[in-house]
Amino acid sequence: MFRQAPRLLARATSIMRARSFSTDLPAAPTSDSSFVEAWKKVIPNIDAPKTPLSFMQPRPPTPPSIPGKLTVNFVLPYQSELAAKEVDMVIIPATTGQMGVLPGHVATIAELKPGILSVHEGNDVTKYFVSSGFAFIHANSIADVVAVEAVPIDRIDPALVQKGLADFTQKLSTASTDLEKAEAQIGVDVHSALNSALTG
Amino acid sequence: MAMAALRREGRRFVPMISPNSMNAARSSILSDDLAPHGARSISTQVVRNRMKSVKNIQKITKAMKMVAASKLRAIQVRAENSRGLWQPFTALLGDTPSVDVKKNVIVTISSDKGLCGGINSTSVKISKALYKLNSGPDKETKYVILGEKAKAQLVRDSKKDIDISITELQKNPLNYTQVAVLADDILKNVEYDALRIVFNKFHSVVSFVPTVATVLSPEVVEREAESGGKLGDLDSYEIEGGETKGEILQNLAEFQFSCVLFNAVLENACSEQGARMSAMDSSSRNAGEMLDRLTLTYNRTRQASITTELIEIISGASALEG
Numbered sequence: 001m002f003r004q005a006p007r008l009l010a011r012a013t014s015i016m017r018a019r020s021f022s023t024d025l026p027a028a029p030t031s032d033s034s035f036v037e038a039w040k041k042v043i044p045n046i047d048a049p050k051t052p053l054s055f056m057q058p059r060p061p062t063p064p065s066i067p068g069k070l071t072v073n074f075v076l077p078y079q080s081e082l083a084a085k086e087v088d089m090v091i092i093p094a095t096t097g098q099m100g101v102l103p104g105h106v107a108t109i110a111e112l113k114p115g116i117l118s119v120h121e122g123n124d125v126t127k128y129f130v131s132s133g134f135a136f137i138h139a140n141s142i143a144d145v146v147a148v149e150a151v152p153i154d155r156i157d158p159a160l161v162q163k164g165l166a167d168f169t170q171k172l173s174t175a176s177t178d179l180e181k182a183e184a185q186i187g188v189d190v191h192s193a194l195n196s197a198l199t200g
Numbered sequence: 201m202a203m204a205a206l207r208r209e210g211r212r213f214v215p216m217i218s219p220n221s222m223n224a225a226r227s228s229i230l231s232d233d234l235a236p237h238g239a240r241s242i243s244t245q246v247v248r249n250r251m252k253s254v255k256n257i258q259k260i261t262k263a264m265k266m267v268a269a270s271k272l273r274a275i276q277v278r279a280e281n282s283r284g285l286w287q288p289f290t291a292l293l294g295d296t297p298s299v300d301v302k303k304n305v306i307v308t309i310s311s312d313k314g315l316c317g318g319i320n321s322t323s324v325k326i327s328k329a330l331y332k333l334n335s336g337p338d339k340e341t342k343y344v345i346l347g348e349k350a351k352a353q354l355v356r357d358s359k360k361d362i363d364i365s366i367t368e369l370q371k372n373p374l375n376y377t378q379v380a381v382l383a384d385d386i387l388k389n390v391e392y393d394a395l396r397i398v399f400n401k402f403h404s405v406v407s408f409v410p411t412v413a414t415v416l417s418p419e420v421v422e423r424e425a426e427s428g429g430k431l432g433d434l435d436s437y438e439i440e441g442g443e444t445k446g447e448i449l450q451n452l453a454e455f456q457f458s459c460v461l462f463n464a465v466l467e468n469a470c471s472e473q474g475a476r477m478s479a480m481d482s483s484s485r486n487a488g489e490m491l492d493r494l495t496l497t498y499n500r501t502r503q504a505s506i507t508t509e510l511i512e513i514i515s516g517a518s519a520l521e522g
Contacts, residue, residue, distance in 0.1 A: 032296070032297055032298055035297040035298035038298055043332065043333065046326070049326050049398070049409075049410040050411045050412075051295050051412055051413065051414070052287075052290045052413050053290065053295035056291070059291050073284065075284040075285050077285055077376035077459070077462055078376070079281040080283075095440075106438055107436050107437040108437055108439070109292070110440035111440070111451060111452075133455070134288075134451075134452060134455055136288055136292045136437075138291070138292070139433075144288030144291060145288075146288050146455070146459065
């Protein structure tokens with residue numbers, strides 16, 4: 001068994017090397033020079049640690065005219081749902097209501113509430129139910145949406161939504177402490193948003 | 201005469217064994233209890249025992265390498281998927297590791313288990329260096345430690361500066377909910393102007409880069425935005441929703457910390473498994489080399505004992521013929 005081990009391991013490591021990290025390392029690594037210099041003065045023996053700036057692709061500057069398409073990055077903790085996708089419009093569920101974002105939108109930081117995020121590309125509309133998060137719209141027509149959870153709405157089961165709504169409404173009415181009330185209220189909010197997402 | 205022959209054989213062994221290996225083996229061969237009591241020939245028992253234990257060690261380290269490889273494969277996928285998570289925050293707020301603040305908190309991420317090479321020592325070295333870099337009059341720096349290994353190293357000289365230490369992070373598979381609760385805990389109990397998260401970023405199975413990610417508190421963000429520089433155009437962003445800008449920035453800082461911490465913890469876990477793989481690999485290779493040398497010694501000892509027996513017999517026979 002151990003004789004096969006090097007062959008299996010070589011296969012494993014070559015698979016890992018093939019699946020490599022070109023997506024992560026940028027073309028032009030940049031770093032914060034003042035940090036590196038300050039580090040070198042105090043700690044000359046150890047190399048300065050890298051910072052996230054050196055792992056990121058630099059963002060393009062604001063173009064002089066409004067671009068035709070909006071670039072959307074929709075990320076979740078478990079995956080990047082949409083990465084640098086060019087779309088016509090996105091509608092995000094901000095706390096102040098549904099907000100439509102077109103190319104050339106003014107730079108905005110928006111906090112999201114549970115609701116539907118819809119991505120419009122030509123005639124295709126993809127809808128996701130997002131739990132909550134933040135959306136940053138930059139002046140160069142790039143929109144970053146960071147959410148904690150998102151599901152495409154065709155994967156939500158309406159029966160479970162109704163049941164959950166009933167459960168949490170009942171918990172809200174029987175809640176005694178502030179903490180229980182808050183938790184029940186959150187449950188009611190999310191489930192009613194889910195409900196309106198499915199029906200609306 | 202047999203004893204004289206044995207002593208000669210013993211002296212002949214010593215320079216043959218290569219000098220950088222097995223000083224212990226050499227001393228055991230020359231030690232007093234070479235043979236069980238009453239036996240007349242040289243015993244190979246000691247060498248045989250050593251060979252058995254070295255072979256077992258080699259098997260164990262090979263198995264540990266396989267286990268680390270399979271764990272790495274599982275967690276690497278998740279770490280790569282989480283890499284998009286911190287990029288929007290850096291795109292918005294920039295990356296300001298050289299920011300000058302009064303209260304620094306250094307969050308050091310390390311592993312709970314050992315035998316993973318030098319990555320925990322590297323993280324601790326960088327944390328101590330950051331402490332030195334950010335020390336000054338009227339500034340204070342505290343540590344928040346995730347993982348047993350960094351705690352063991354930092355408790356020795358910085359015990360009073362450790363605010364919170366958290367262990368057994370990987371008892372259940374890492375997920376965002378757990379890290380979010382952890383981040384919430386840390387933010388509630390620690391006063392901070394800037395949080396610096398120190399971890400090992402996973403580049404490849406053999407390369408782990410120490411990295412420091414900075415998260416600023418909302419007050420510092422406002423201050424930096426007003427003074428211009430990297431965060432200067434933060435004011436040009438309209439704030440949608442929420443009550444005041446301060447509240448939104450507060451939520452933003454908390455969310456940023458949990459996202460960056462989640463990615464950092466995953467990357468560190470990958471680095472740990474990769475480092476363990478290479479440590480166990482070099483360990484099994486060393487064990488193999490040691491086993492080769494022990495085998496040579498064993499053969500020599502065995503041949504010497506056969507020769508000694510033959511000499512005894514022949515000299516006994518010739519004495520009888522006389």
